[in-house]
Amino acid sequence: MKPDTKVLHTGFEVDIKTGAVSYPIYQTSTFKQESPGVHKGYEYSRTGNPTREALENIVASLEEGVRGFAFSSGMAAISAVLSLFSAGDHLVVSEDVYGGTYRVLSKVFSRSGLEVSYVDTSEVSNIEKAIRKNTRAVFIETPTNPLLRITDIRAVAQFCKPRNFLLVVDNTFMTPYWQKPLTLGADIVVHSATKYLGGHSDVVAGLAAVKDGRLAEQLHFIQNATGGVLGPFDSWLLMRGIKTLGIRMERHEKNAQELARWLKTLPQVKKVYYPGLPEHPGHDLHKSQAGGFGGMISFELESEELAERMVRNLKLITLAESLGAVESLISIPSLMTHASIPEEERERRGIKKALVRLSVGIENVEDLKEDIRAAIR
Numbered sequence: 001m002k003p004d005t006k007v008l009h010t011g012f013e014v015d016i017k018t019g020a021v022s023y024p025i026y027q028t029s030t031f032k033q034e035s036p037g038v039h040k041g042y043e044y045s046r047t048g049n050p051t052r053e054a055l056e057n058i059v060a061s062l063e064e065g066v067r068g069f070a071f072s073s074g075m076a077a078i079s080a081v082l083s084l085f086s087a088g089d090h091l092v093v094s095e096d097v098y099g100g101t102y103r104v105l106s107k108v109f110s111r112s113g114l115e116v117s118y119v120d121t122s123e124v125s126n127i128e129k130a131i132r133k134n135t136r137a138v139f140i141e142t143p144t145n146p147l148l149r150i151t152d153i154r155a156v157a158q159f160c161k162p163r164n165f166l167l168v169v170d171n172t173f174m175t176p177y178w179q180k181p182l183t184l185g186a187d188i189v190v191h192s193a194t195k196y197l198g199g200h201s202d203v204v205a206g207l208a209a210v211k212d213g214r215l216a217e218q219l220h221f222i223q224n225a226t227g228g229v230l231g232p233f234d235s236w237l238l239m240r241g242i243k244t245l246g247i248r249m250e251r252h253e254k255n256a257q258e259l260a261r262w263l264k265t266l267p268q269v270k271k272v273y274y275p276g277l278p279e280h281p282g283h284d285l286h287k288s289q290a291g292g293f294g295g296m297i298s299f300e301l302e303s304e305e306l307a308e309r310m311v312r313n314l315k316l317i318t319l320a321e322s323l324g325a326v327e328s329l330i331s332i333p334s335l336m337t338h339a340s341i342p343e344e345e346r347e348r349r350g351i352k353k354a355l356v357r358l359s360v361g362i363e364n365v366e367d368l369k370e371d372i373r374a375a376i377r
Contacts, residue, residue: 003177003291004246012057013239025236026050047224051232055207055239059191062176062242064183065209067216069223070235074172074192075100076228077206079108081168081188083222084215087113089136094121094151095349096144098170098192099338107340121151122282124159137166143173143286146298146333146357147350148273150282153289157185166215172196172324177249179290182211188219195324196295198241199248203234248326248362252295255368256360260297262369268306268376270354273298295360296323298333304353306376307332311356313375316367323359328368330358 001009015023026049031042042048052070060068071077078101085091093105095118105116119126121140138160142151153169160167168188169181175196181189191197193205210216223229230238253276260274275286276293286293301307311319317328321336331337334346334353341351360368 004250006062007177007245008243010058010061012054012061013243015054023051023054023236023239025232027232045232046227046229049229049232049235052230052235055230055235058239058242059176059207060209063171063189063209064176064180065189065211066213067210067220069208069219070193070230070238071206071208071223072228072230072234073204074190074194074206075104077190077192077208078170079104080219080222080226080228081190081208082109082114083226084166084218085114085136088115088134089113090115090117090132090134091137091139092117092119092121092127092130092135093139094141094144094149095119096147096149096351097139097141098145098172099333099340101139101141101170102338103340120149121156122149124152124155127156127159131163135163135165137168139168139170141170141173142179143275143282143294143296145173145296146273146338146355148173148275148280148282148296148298150275150280150286152285153181153184153186161185173294173296174290174292175245175249177245178292178294182209184289187211187215193238194322196249196252197245197324198238199244199324199326200237200241201322201325201327203237203241205230205234205238207238249292249295251362252324252360253292255362255365256295256297257293258365259358259360259368263297263299263372266373266376268302269299270302271300273300297358297360299356299358300352301354301356307354307356308335310372310375314371315374316363316371317358317361323357325359326362328359328361328363330356333357 033039056068117130119130140151167186169186171189172192191207193207263272274297
């Protein structure tokens, strides 16, 4: 089944009991039991809810995993995955990682004794150099946020497997429409489903999928114990968003390809980061492990003053955190999504003050060009 068909027909989008083609919203906190401890598969909505379960089955199907999990946010999903590890465990993490991931690792899980090394995972040798006796997992983004570096998922998986390291991949930028990390050797995939999977800036959600039954049981225990679950109505909104994922991702990428090439022609733009450009250092690698290049572009302007002035003067593109929506969203990572990373560390990683991150929407691309052109002027 082709990807654009599968997002519509996973086998879990229809209610088999009634035939409803829009899965019902089971807006209930609890379920009547026939006798103490005897129920019809559901007892309490934190533990399991039919609407959330339908969504979880959909993400498992799309990512080709054995089980999916829906959380109240992307960070709740990541935090649940990080809770698989114990005090004294060590993780190797992509250094160019979402600021929220860095924050929860450095400010929350560090207090519980979790150790982290940040490296440029686009070179597998860097991961090897960072390994310690207590290393338990590698956590990567590919493409990374916001510099869009590419990591070889197959190569990292081959490195991790004989050492019994878990490989966790944040697949938010690509979604299972373009990239399926579990089929490339990853053990766990996570998403901020607020982004492309929802696609309409109207729901905050997180998803995870695993390819191993033992891991599935462990993650479900954590999900139930900590309680950061997605509610039924938000689960329904996310299922509705996923139905148009294919057509949206195609348009996002078409617009992004055109804009990336055009941005290169502007004298005020010093550098454009987009894996769809042939000169991008990860272009061929990304092409070998993903079906498309996505809708995220980062570009560096002549100065931070110009960057701030441009984003303030945009009329069509919205200055806002988040990404992956039908409307184009723009941000300055150093002041917004990655502000939690210390300035010196941001500069070392290449997240400069003049760097702008653009989530390309599905508007007419000529209107987006004119908006950027006018704002720069």
